[in-house]
Amino acid sequence: MLKRTITILLLVLLSSPAVAAGGEVELRSRSWSFSGPFGTYDKASMQRGFQVYTEVCAGCHSMKLIAFRNFIDLGYNESEIKAIASQYEVKDGPNDDGDMFLRAAIPADRMPAPYANDNAARAGNNGALPPDLSLIAKARPNGADYLYSLLSSYKDVPDGKDVPEGLYYNTAYPGHLIAMPQPLYGDDVSFSDGSETTIEAVSADLTQFLMWAAEPKMxxxxxxxxxxxxxxxxxxxxxxxxxxxxxxxxx
Ligand code: HEC
Structure with missing residues (x-):
């Protein structure tokens, strides 16, 4: 009886997805300004996170639920938001001839996506779909720590671990094999306020920005x-x- 119980317990344990996939998720923590009942977002950090998103992540990931006017929360004023929006082009129409056309974005527009649709996104990324990042911070357990860890946990492949073509080794990702190539290497961006640009610092700024995006009314x-x-x-x-x-x- 005891033997049978132990066998069943072992089977259940070993068949859990994390173990079966060959790697526990290793999360690193940080003290976030937004945790706790009195937590608030750090505006300067969110602005830096937005800059990194634009310069590094936006080539693959959309943030379709965020409109430019929402950036008022990041501490930008209306004319700054107009200026940010005008750097983007969005599809509009149909015009009087029935054609769709491109025009400069206005604050009421949502951020345009890098790919026309999911299939184009898959085709551009070895078959893997870069998810929309608008709600990703709330769509993963321990959102903040997870994003922070994911972005800063690309490591050398340990001996004996086989990493198939098109996958990358990341100890924060369930199973440790992710289809996203390492996006940050340190010094990927330069900040006008002179803040640090190490992988950890930039990952923390991105986490602030993505947490705000997922819950602007926190x-x-x-x-x-x-x-x-x-x-x-x-x-x-x-x-x-x-x-x-x-x-x-x-x-
Ligand atoms: C070259 C394209 C590319 C770039 C640049 C890129 N990503 Fe990704 N990302 C992907 C792909 C592809 C996936 C899907 C991975 C998978 O399914 O294994 C992904 C997945 C993710 C995920 C979801 C992980 C999960 O738990 O499912 C997050 C979060 C993410 N990326 C954030 C970022 C951030 C933040 C940046 C900018 C620093 C970034 N990505 C830059 C291609 C990219």
Missing amino acids: EARKRIGVAAVFFLCIFVIVSYLAKRRVWADVH
């Missing part, structure tokens, strides 16, 4: 949460005092 949510808890505490005290008063004559 700060409001936390503010309301804290206010609600504060209100409830006062309400409990008042209710208790009222109860004591109402029942004071009953012995």
Whole structure:
């Protein structure tokens, strides 16, 4: 009986996807400005993250749910946003002749995608689809730590590990084999505020930016949460005092 239980336990353990795929996910942590009930986003870091996204990631990844006007949250003013948008071209139409045409983007437009559709994206990436990054931070467990680790965990392949053509070794990715080539090598960008451009620093900036993209209203949510808890505490005290008063004559 005991033997059978142990065998079943072993089978269950060994068949779990992480083990079967040959590698546990190794996550690295950092203290994020946005964690905890009073957490807020770091605007300067998000602006740097947006710059890195544009210069490094946007060649493969779209962020279709983000409109240029949303960048007001990153601390840009309206004219800066207009200027950012005007650097992009978006498809519009049909015009009076029934044709689609390209025009400069305006703040109300969403960020254009690098590929026309998913099949084109797959064709350009060895058959793997670079996912849209708008909600990726919320679509993965431990979003912030995961993104930070994923971007900074490309490592030398250990002896005896076979990495097939078109895959890359990354210890933060489930199974350790990812179809995305290493995007950051350090000093990939230069920041006007003179911030660090190491792989870790840039990954942290990207994480701030992607966390904001996935949950732009986080700060409001936390503010309301804290206010609600504060209100409830006062309400409990008042209710208790009222109860004591109402029942004071009953012995
Ligand atoms: C050369 C194209 C290319 C570039 C540049 C690139 N990626 Fe990717 N990325 C991919 C592909 C392809 C996948 C799909 C990987 C897979 O399915 O194994 C991917 C997957 C991802 C994922 C999802 C991982 C998961 O858990 O499924 C994230 C997050 C990501 N990329 C972020 C980034 C960021 C941030 C940058 C910029 C620093 C970037 N990528 C640059 C091609 C690229």
